[in-house]
């Protein structure tokens with residue numbers, strides 16, 4: 001072994017870059033932090049294939065708090081991530097989410113609303129008539145109402161955030177290298193080193209698993225079973241001759257979502273569970289837009305009858321099949337391996353909160369700002385799921 005680092009971060013997309021940034025800010029300049037990234041083009045990671053949106057409308061207080069910190073971070077990211085007078089282009093648009101509910105889902109929406117309000121989120125419940133008055137382009141006949149984010153929710157440039165975090169971390173001394181970690185070399189209750197695909201090894205004080213959908217394979221090399229699987233999610237870009245003024249990110253009761261993007265719109269929907277196997281390819285299934293999404297779009301927004309598809313892509317959600325929430329922190333069997341995996345579709349918006357939390361775990365051995373203890377391994381090992389109801 002020729003080299004050793006205080007912290008080795010495996011995976012350099014948004015979570016790895018956020019951890020690197022917060023560590024670089026907090027640690028003395030003499031500390032050695034290394035990010036190892038298998039694909040420095042970031043062609044297939046979830047971060048760059050994401051819908052890149054942020055909401056406060058979750059059912060779990062921890063998720064609301066993390067996203068609220070995400071908003072604060074995004075609002076000031078230009079100044080915080082500036083390097084040599086140049087601020088990153090993050091393109092944060094605060095335009096809100098609108099969760100719609102039929103009579104069947106209204107009680108759940110109200111319940112979630114109470115959780116969000118208790119955390120200080122600025123959200124409002126609108127009945128059917130108020131919805132129709134505010135969004136006249138929306139078909140509301142079957143709806144009991146909706147929950148609208150009034151501030152702090154919206155969308156951003158995911159690549160811009162990742163790049164900005166990484167660039168700032170580098171400017172503060174973090175090293176970022178191309179390299180696939182093939183194995184975590186375990187010595188009893190510690191990881192002594194990581195082994196790369198070229199056979200070289202690098203010693204480590206702490207290792208952070210930020211490998212996204214590669215996290216379970218990485219954990220397995222250290223004898224840990226991480227319940228995270230890749231699930232395909234497709235996003236479709238379309239244009240519509242009919243405008244939808246003031247359109248937020250709309251979540252239909254059937255699971256369909258859509259939001260503006262430039263002069264057009266993005267939309268998508270999770271497949272039913274029995275059509276959602278673990279996946280490895282990035283093919284967009286034929287007919288998804290025309291046969292499945294378009295009829296639903298036109299049902300909710302009659303003006304979308306004239307929608308025209310422009311392009312599409314597939315990405316992989318890093319799904320925690322245990323309870324759809326991140327698994328954060330050390331496994332009781334290994335002291336110096338920190339996990340931040342299984343975001344199940346909401347990792348981009350949580351990246352600032354998770355980066356800060358990982359920094360606190362490395363520096364202090366515990367959380368200092370948000371208490372995210374409920375998101376640790378104990379719940380998995382003791383079979384106590386912390387379920388997030390609002391998974392999109």
Ligand SMILES: Cc1cc2nc3c(=O)[nH]c(=O)nc-3n(C[C@H](O)[C@H](O)[C@H](O)COP(=O)(O)OP(=O)(O)OC[C@H]3O[C@@H](n4cnc5c(N)ncnc54)[C@H](O)[C@@H]3O)c2cc1C
Pocket residue numbers: 010011012013014015016036037038039042044045046047048049050051052053054179180181182210211212213214215218233234235314315316317318340343344345346347348349350
């Ligand atoms: C279609 C889609 C829409 C989404 N929409 C949203 C949204 O609107 N809002 C939101 O908050 N989240 C969204 N997400 C989820 C979000 O993108 C992810 O949760 C988040 O990007 C996870 O970041 P990450 O850094 O953990 O993983 P990734 O972005 O997947 O990055 C993992 C990195 O680790 C590297 N890696 C893996 N294994 C190794 C190894 N062994 N050695 C070295 N490097 C390795 C990979 O090359 C990759 O670059 C969406 C995801 C998808 C797919």
